[in-house]
Amino acid sequence: xxxxxxxxxxxxxxxxxxxxxxxxxxxxxxxxxxxxxxxxxxxxxxxxxxxxxxxxxxxxxxxxxxxxxxxxxxxxxxxxxxxxxxxxxxxxxxxxxxxxxxxxxxxxxxxxxxxxxxxxxxxxxxxxxxxxxxxxxxxxxxxxxxxxxxxxxxxxxxxxxxxxxxxxxxxxxxxxxxxxxxxxxxxxxxxxxxxxxxxxxxxxxxxxxxxxxxxxxxxxxxxxxxxxxxxxxxxxxxxxxxxxxxxxxxxxxxxxxxxxxxxxxxxxxxxxxxxxxxxxxxxxxxxxxxxxxxxxxxxxxxxxxx
Numbered sequence: 001x002x003x004x005x006x007x008x009x010x011x012x013x014x015x016x017x018x019x020x021x022x023x024x025x026x027x028x029x030x031x032x033x034x035x036x037x038x039x040x041x042x043x044x045x046x047x048x049x050x051x052x053x054x055x056x057x058x059x060x061x062x063x064x065x066x067x068x069x070x071x072x073x074x075x076x077x078x079x080x081x082x083x084x085x086x087x088x089x090x091x092x093x094x095x096x097x098x099x100x101x102x103x104x105x106x107x108x109x110x111x112x113x114x115x116x117x118x119x120x121x122x123x124x125x126x127x128x129x130x131x132x133x134x135x136x137x138x139x140x141x142x143x144x145x146x147x148x149x150x151x152x153x154x155x156x157x158x159x160x161x162x163x164x165x166x167x168x169x170x171x172x173x174x175x176x177x178x179x180x181x182x183x184x185x186x187x188x189x190x191x192x193x194x195x196x197x198x199x200x201x202x203x204x205x206x207x208x209x210x211x212x213x214x215x216x217x218x219x220x221x222x223x224x225x226x227x228x229x230x231x232x233x234x235x236x237x238x239x240x241x242x243x244x245x246x247x248x249x250x251x252x253x254x255x256x257x258x259x260x261x262x263x264x265x266x267x268x269x270x271x272x273x274x275x276x277x278x279x280x281x282x283x284x285x286x287x288x289x290x291x292x293x294x295x296x297x298x299x300x301x302x303x304x305x306x
Contacts, residue, residue, distance in 0.1 A: 012098065020093035024076050024104055025069035025111075032288075033068045033162045034061060039292045040166025040181055043244050043299050052170050056122055060169040063118030064162060066111050067130045071137040071158070073108035077101055078142045085207040088200065125168045133158035133165075146208050149215040152193055160185035177244040183235045188288060190228035191264055194221055195281035199274040222267035225280070229264035233257030236291060249298035252290065260287045 012020075041057055076083070076094060084095035093099040112134060119127035137158040144151035160182045167178030197204060197211035198221055204211045213221040236253045239245045245253075263283050266272055 020098050021107055023093055024073040024107060026072040029072060030065055030068050034065055035292060036185060037061060037064050037162035037166040039296055040163035040178065041170050042296045044167040044170035044178065046170060056169060059118050060122045060126060060166065063115045063122065063130065064165055066115035067119065067134050070108050070111035070115060071134050073104060073111060074138045075142050077104040077108060078138070082146070082207045082209065086203045088203060122169050123172050125172060125174060126165050129161050129165045129168060133161040145210065147210060149210050149212045151210070152190060152212055156186045156189040159189050177239065177242050180235065180238045180242050180244060183238070184232065184291070187228050187232035187235055188284065191225040191232070191280060192284040194225040195277045195284065197221060198277035222272070226264045226268055229261050233261055239295070245295055245298045249294045252294035256287055256290050260284070
């Protein structure tokens with residue numbers, strides 16, 4: 001037992017080991033995913049106020065957090081060799097040698113095993129969406145990253161499923177409103193991750209990852225990002241005729257979307273540089289936060305705000 005303990009901790013304190021296991025879950029990404037799932041719950045139609053048990057909502061959020069954490073941990077286990085080649089990721093627990101790969105693998109599998117009963121307790125559709133997201137992210141997206149830039153589109157599918165999972169938690173269905181939220185998140189990921197592929201192109205190329213800017217070139221990446229930004233803003237308007245949001249949301253969506261499009265189109269000018277890509281990346285995060293906030297606040301009755 002003592003020998004096993006030394007192997008697990010590697011001379012580090014238990015707190016440091018806990019931090020490394022937490023790092024495997026990519027906490028910031030998991031938090032963003034939870035926010036999008038909560039947004040799906042907030043805007044999904046209810047039969048009446050309070051008609052959805054709060055326990056179901058909390059179980060869904062907890063199960064979503066665990067299954068996303070599992071996907072992230074298994075992704076980091078799979079890519080530990082690639083991470084070691086990039087400055088940005090070389091200090092992660094596995095390439096840095098602070099955790100054993102077998103422990104990371106067991107941790108990721110355990111998180112998935114714990115999450116599944118939680119999601120099944122919510123409803124079957126939410127559980128199926130969660131399992132599909134996990135399988136697609138780990139078994140399709142992760143190995144495809146070293147083969148084709150199309151991995152970006154494949155990875156955007158599990159990345160866009162959490163708001164649909166939140167919607168399904170409340171309604172038990174995957175109807176047009178929930179699918180519109182999925183579409184917005186799917187399209188958003190192309191300019192967001194495309195921007196990263198531009199200002200980190202040399203690192204990705206050194207690691208052997210066929211990201212958009214590496215495989216298709218800088219100009220092609222910029223055109224693709226501009227196209228998907230236009231499609232994104234167009235999709236964000238769809239939620240209004242579908243009854244998910246109202247006119248106050250529409251005004252915010254059009255203003256923020258116009259800013260996002262203008263910044264994205266700047267990339268089509270000669271030599272926009274990596275500074276533009278970093279600005280677009282930062283703006284994409286602001287856009288997502290504002291979009292979710294407008295979507296949720298638009299559903300709050302005016303009397304409850306005053």
